[in-house]
Amino acid sequence: MTDDIILEARGLTKEFKGFVAVKEVNLQVRRGTIHALIGPNGAGKSTVFNLLTKFLTPTRGQILYKGKDITRAKPADIALMGLVRSFQISAVFPHLSVLENVRVALQRPLGTSFHFWKSESTLHELHQRALELIEDVNLTPWAYHLAAELPYGRKRALEIATTLALDPEVMLLDEPLAGMGHEDIEGTAALIKRVAASRTVLMVEHNLSVVAHLSDTITVLRRGEILAEGPYDVVSRNAQVMEAYMGTGGGAGHA
Amino acid sequence: MTAASQTTNQAAPKTATVALRGPDAGTARTALLFAVGLAVAGAAPFALYPVFVMKVLCFALFACAFNLLIGFAGLLSFGHAAFFGGAAYVTAHSVKVWGLPPEAGLLLGVLAGAFLGLIFGVIAIRRQGIYFAMITLALSQMVFFMALQMKFTGGEDGIQGVPRGVLFGIFDLTQPLTMYYAVLAIFVVGFALIWRTVHSPFGQVLKAIRENEPRAISLGYRTDRYKLVAFVLSASLAGLAGGTKALVFQLASLTDVQWQMSGEVVLMTLLGGMGTLFGPVVGAGLVVTLESYLAATSLPVPVVIGAIFVVCVLLFRRGIVGEILARLPGAR
Amino acid sequence: MFDLLGVPPQALFGQLLLGLINGSFYALLSLGLAVIFGMLNVINFAHGALYMVGAFVAWLLLNYLGLGYWWALFLAPTAVGLIGVVLEKTMLSRLYKLDHLYGLLLTFGLALIFEGAFRHFYGVSGQPYPIPDLLKGGQNLGFMFLPNYRGWVVVSSLIVCFGTWFAIERTRLGAYLRAATENPVLVQAFGINVPVMVSATYAFGVALAGLAGVLAAPIYQVSPLMGSNLIIIVFAVVVIGGMGSILGAILTGLGLGLMEGLTKVFYPEASNIVVFVVMAIVLLIKPAGLFGRER
Amino acid sequence: QVSNDVVRIGVLNDRSGIYADLAGEGSAIAARMAAEEFGGKVAGAPIEIVVADHQNKADIAASKAREWVDTGNVDVIADVPNSAAALAVQGITKEKKRIFLMSGPGATALTGAQCSPYGFHWTYDNYAMAAGTGRALFEQGKKSWYFVTADYAFGQSLEEETTKMVNKLGGKVVGTVRHPLGSSDFSSFLLQAQASKADVIGFANAGGDATNAVKQAAEFGITQSGQSLAGLLLFITDVHALGLSAAQGLMFTEGFYWNLDDQTRDWSKKFEAKAGKKPTMVQAGVYSAVKHYLKAVEAAKTDDSDKVAAKMRELPVEDMFAKKGKVAANGRMFHDMYLVRVKKPGESKGPWDYYDVVKTIPAETAFLDPALSGCPLVK
Amino acid sequence: MPDGSIIKTAMLEINDLHGFYGESHVLHGVSLEVRQGEVVTLLGRNGAGKTSTMRSIMGIIGRRTGSIRFQGTELIGMAQHKIPRLGIGYVPEERGIFSSLSVDENLTLPPVIKEGGMTVEQIYDLFPNLKGRGTTQGTRLSGGEQQMLAIARILRTGANLILLDEPTEGLAPVIIEQIGVAVRALKARGFTIVLVEQNFRFAATIADRHYVMEEGHVVDMIPNDQLDANMDKLHTYLGV
Ligand SMILES: Nc1ncnc2c1ncn2[C@@H]1O[C@H](COP(=O)(O)OP(=O)(O)OP(=O)(O)O)[C@@H](O)[C@H]1O
């Protein structure tokens, strides 16, 4: 069943000047699932995430994507291979319109990105696809607004639309719901669920109810090591997890 | 790694400057303005002193090339004199000593600009903001010292008495009006190329990089390469301007490679309006006029130029054209 | 010059010592730049001009008030510091919320004004400034003749540099400075008077330049142009060192002085560009500079 | 017979940069003094003087000169320090047939390959400064040289000219160190020069480079150890800037010194009343050149350039600046030069009393033989 | 330590507060009151003006009008750096950990203004994650650890009014519980606390009263003991 594994970390370790943030992590993400990474603060979730998306280089260990070793690849390269991340703090191009934001992601496959002598109108053929994506995330009324003018939640939606434009096989989301109000959380969670239908998602998230609702598999990290893994029901009943992460309220802290 | 630490600092994706908006103003209006400008420039040699207008055009092209970088890629180069002056030397030398026709001389000048741009770019492009400015400044100072020491540049005498020659074997550039229209044509070509670049697929990516570089990386763009291409493009156009200037004045001298020249082009762009298409043209016109006016007064030139700098930065950051655009209804 | 390729070791040592003297000027100036940059995020292009002003204040004190070197050593940096306060309060402080490039452009304009004004009033040939009597003469070190004054320059600037380093890296004040650089609003919200601290820092940074100016006056001509070429080299020093640390600025300054000294022996034609060549190489290998942190 | 009924003289020089002190407004004052001596009129037409700052930029000089000639009715351009600027203006005046009176620039090319029938090189040139000094010092018994040379065309040509002269006379050059333009610290170079034990350390550089080198030589006690310092291009303003205590003992060649004789003292006093300081050779040269030009206009009764140029070559130059001066075919004005030594602080009797004139260098040996200049006008 | 004589008197009174960022007017007449020793929360949707209210108190908003009185002293018009010296501590939403400072330096940065603050030992007991990380660069801590550090450094200063802007954001449930404990402990020691929260279930466990904000002003005040009765209303306000 190994070919079912789209992204894999083997013995992943990251040390910062003697401090071991991630220790011998073996992680397997199956194709077509939503996989969540949770754990107490400082457990190493973001670090694992950054290692997988090449924004950090591992001290030891190996990262395989579709069976290929990408341990030494550059961030831009893995994006080209279909492994795309989102940022913890919303990442849009503020002074481009929503349409242009999405179009920037769509235009690369045209192969004209270095063509400074071509007219911008050669990009108009992308508009239809861009508008479809925008429609998907319910941003149609905003399509011609500058991204800077969007409210926070909509920015997140735009970011997801932009990411989808790359048609990634794997999406990595770092705390996609952080800082959102209740009204946005539900919408965004639903959106993630929808877009995940045809791809693989790995996310870091503290909002347990969302994690419970969305994810197929949950990996719990503690002090850089994997503490437990499995579906929510299993993991949430693990005593160690309760002690290290959920606390007595069993995660009731969050709405 | 670079990018990792950048992500943590992305709270406010950097827009290079407040002034860097405006470029999206309506194409129709741009075209109209351009037509008017062209008409004015076409008639100018009959009303104004042609050499003066040619000088303005050379500097306008130089400033536009510079603006391509600061205004549309968010990179402040403080070393553009190296491309401008370096190309002037190469054009002057190839025309005078090798006896090449002016078009070949200009082409070599452009290539020299591009080559220097490539070297500067490879070294500087990995750093942003003020670092980038300081590195380009330092590198251009190195080019200055080399220009001073190398034999072919004629040291502080410069290359003098450069023949203008016959363009494409047809246009005799020793005729002042022919020279004038040749310079105008060069300017128009350069300007059009810049306009095209800004409104091209490449320009789009550049804008995206300026707005949020880590995000552009995560979308699969190797941003350094885009910045490098923009840099080389800008350097080549600066080279075109420098080569043309060498033909107009029939000389190439140290003035053109000095760091003060880099400062001057920054001033032109700032005064006219960074990130606006026409701003640098207006700025260049003003600065050149001012300098030729000041030459005949007893006012200390650097003090006046410095004061304009300070005033622009403190009160007038959008520049003249930027300010007009900002006030024009519907333009933003 | 080729017969110099087999330089005897003592002569080499002499040249190194001379390099160290230049290095202490670089260190003093790049330290000032680093302090200002660290705090205000401004690349102070006017640094070279204020170095020049420092030297001129010394000269003016001597010629109009008859106050000699030792007075100047104290008064000139103070005067330059006061100029700094005025500049910061009236101009720079309006730019902090904007892109840092504007600070560079503003100070560039200021540099032109200072230089132009001094040029206008005092010409460009420069003015003489004598070595103070106490430091006249020199020591025969065997391998070279070391003028006392140059010895004094090295010692005093090293003391100032390391004193500054200690104050910033090892004291609470330094922590305030660094924190306020990053997030002045928040530091203010902790009850620290940030605007005053910022002005004081700028004043201190430029006062260091003024001090360097006074130290330089007896060695070089006091001329309006003395700062403008130096500043670009100091920029290169700062880029090589990386803006990360104060210590980096000091050590790189000294190191490059030595490097330049060696070049003057082995290949003097290149002594003006050696710093830039080093810069290019360092940047290719270590984009953040030798001591720099990636931001 | 005068075009536009006015003789308009354009003084084009550096009014804000490194040559502002030795040329600048002082040159304009000198030109006006010459015009006043003619009562403000020549050949029946009023004399007018216009000035402009070329900011040491060749292109500004060129465009200003062009503009003056094309639209400003300027008949003659004077001064133009900075060789690049002068060469540019020479090209234009040649093309446009206007008289060009050069006092400020030093490039020998101006009377060599780039000479012009309308160009007159008046005050000094690099050859006179270099070769003249080399010869004069040799005759003083100083035979071995060490050069501290600014590493660019100008410095190298000074060094080359001096070397040629020293070798020709049988002296020798024991070493050279080339420093980049704009070096502020010369201690390394001086140390090397000192170690060479040459009789003379020659500074083949100018402006700030030269003054810093001289000042630091004093600091390292080089003159005390018996070596002589020779400047190959220094002006009285440089000595003024250095102060006597740093400059004492320095030797170099001058084209003019205000304190030479009664005539020079007299004129310089008038100049000082207007300018606030004593004249430099460049400023005195502007006066002399303008005066000679006006004399030629008077004699030719026209301002037609060809006729005036012919008259200028024909008439002897005779004023407080040049005694029995003569304009050669290549445009070089031959006059006596002076080898000077800077006084010790104690010897100076007042402000600007800086020189002992060691030797008068006769015009014939001071300048390069026109036949060797490479100027096509010399047959 | 709070002085016994002013117990039950108003510690903080805000009246008709208007706040602006440049041209944009974001607070439209906020009025509220916090008494000595109380824990009060500000609830409201994103953009309701909770953070802006706190920033107004600290004087770090663009411009403000109206009245803010702290223990009787008017804060509007007062120099920014004097406000915290009266005894107000602020933990900003974005945490504000300094990357050029080590964890220790971050912790000791705010000057101690009054007695009664926590000692470093007590802080480590409260947030064990911070222990032993003293020399780490501040922003190298994980998101949650940074949040702890941001709270911890204010507890040291002895400020008697503490403004906490979304202290639980990004924290693991266990840590949230710990923070709840800490807040109750502080309250017991007499501190007054104003808390911005999205997470009103957490808020309900610690607060005395809740102010609900909408579009730049206070629309309701619900005492904690009447929370259950007002649940429906609250749900509409917050859009849950
Ligand atoms: N560059 C670094 N240098 C030193 N320590 C680091 C660095 N980056 C992370 N750490 C440490 O590694 C540990 C794991 O950090 P990480 O950011 O991965 O945690 P996390 O699980 O994402 O926590 P949170 O939920 O709070 O965001 C933390 O203790 C952190 O302090």
Ligand SMILES: Nc1ncnc2c1ncn2[C@@H]1O[C@H](COP(=O)(O)OP(=O)(O)OP(=O)(O)O)[C@@H](O)[C@H]1O
């Ligand atoms: N620096 C600023 N400049 C302009 N407008 C701002 C600024 N900061 C906040 N605002 C605006 O002020 C309003 C109130 O924002 P505030 O941050 O106070 O809301 P909040 O209730 O704290 O929301 P959140 O739950 O998202 O933190 C919002 O409309 C916001 O867009």
Ligand SMILES: [Mg+2]
């Ligand atoms: Mg994290």
Ligand SMILES: [Mg+2]
């Ligand atoms: Mg908020």
